[in-house]
Amino acid sequence: MSTIQEFRLPGVIHFGWGAVQRVGEEAARLGRCALLVTGRSAMNRTGWTSRVQSILSAAGVEVVLFDQVESDPSVTTVDRAAGAARGEGCDLVVGLGGGSPMDAARATAAMAAMEGSIVEYVRGRPIDRPGLPLINIASTAGTASEVTSVAVILDEERKLKVGVKSPYWFARAAITDPELTLTMSPDLTAATGLDSLTHAIESYLSTGATPPSEALALRAVELIGGSLREAFANGADRPARERMALGSMTAGMAFANSGLGLVHGLVHPLGARFGLAHGLACGRLLPHVMRYNRPAAEDKLAAVDRALTGKERGTPDGAIAAVESLLSDVKVPSGIGDLDIPQDEMADLAKDGILAGAVRTNPRSVGEEDARRVLEEARRG
Secondary structure, three states: OOOOOOOOOOOEEEEOOOHHHHHHHHHHHHOOEEEEEEEOOHHHHOOHHHHHHHHHHHOOOEEEEEEEEOOOOEHHHHHHHHHHHHHOOOOEEEEEEOHHHHHHHHHHHHHOOOOOOHHHHHOOOOOOOOOOOEEEEEOOOOOOHHHOOEEEEEEOOOOEEEEEEOHHHOOOEEEEOHHHHOOOOHHHHHHHHHHHHHHHHHHHHOOOOOHHHHHHHHHHHHHHHOOHHHHHHOOOOHHHHHHHHHHHHHHHHHHHHHOOOHHHHHHHHHHHHHOOOHHHHHHHHHHHHHHHHHHHOHHHHHHHHHHHHOOOOOOHHHHHHHHHHHHHHOOOOOOOOOOOOOHHHHHHHHHHHOOOHHHHHOOOOOOHHHHHHHHHHHHHO
């Protein structure tokens, strides 16, 4: 007997050049006062904050701006934003930016309608109801937070980044407009692109994968593998930017339903303890985790090789080599050997890493000692 499987997505997804214009009509359908949640500089500097404010206002939606989200959204920030939403009488939330503002917006929308602090839910309190309606607008081709139901929040007291997930937390509308990615620097293009590639590969290998998620994930590998070099070399390459945005979104649709793996378990403590940017950490660890997972995923890794390279016949070693070649071409080292991470931190990083929910769907079972060995190999480069 076949297993019944679920597949969930946001209420509606708008994709394509100029899709950001749809935020006005979507917001007007959901409420009359929106808390616009974004970061501290990027969207203001590029003019997108004021542009989205203008689109919302033209649609008859009042806007309250919260532009204080840091690179890793914290419990404190989410609680402040939720307080602002309640205090101003907002009846919907719009997130604008990369993964951090969109994650913060998702958690803010939830907490504006629930009791207590987000820290209680980060530490395991059940999420038992929907929050305010949410619209998320992506400005990078990386996290795909516009189409997922998870928010990664920094628990400052424990120095842990924790993914909080609920089927209630899908956006009512997700907007992926490649135009917003044209201003990304080469370094940011590389970091976010490697994040989305890791999403695609980990989703495809995941024990939670289903036929729809596998198809989406493998297509995302093709899109990202075939366009990241071009987008990195020439940020104005519109076809490459469009393929990257589509690849990121497609990978997000996949992993939102399949789960991820050991890479995403380990990158959260690396980021929380040492400030290593999420996407760069994903790229640096990806080939090492692929090598660890090889005994449990040989056929799928061979398919990844074909998707990345266009070869007629792929191999697991070919997939690992293709990822390492891509890392080299976008100027990102493989491993963490060049970083100032003390040897005596490895055990604690491994211990924190296997606590993450992402590890539960890794294709090969992982214990604390296994995770430490992967980190040690990555430390050797």
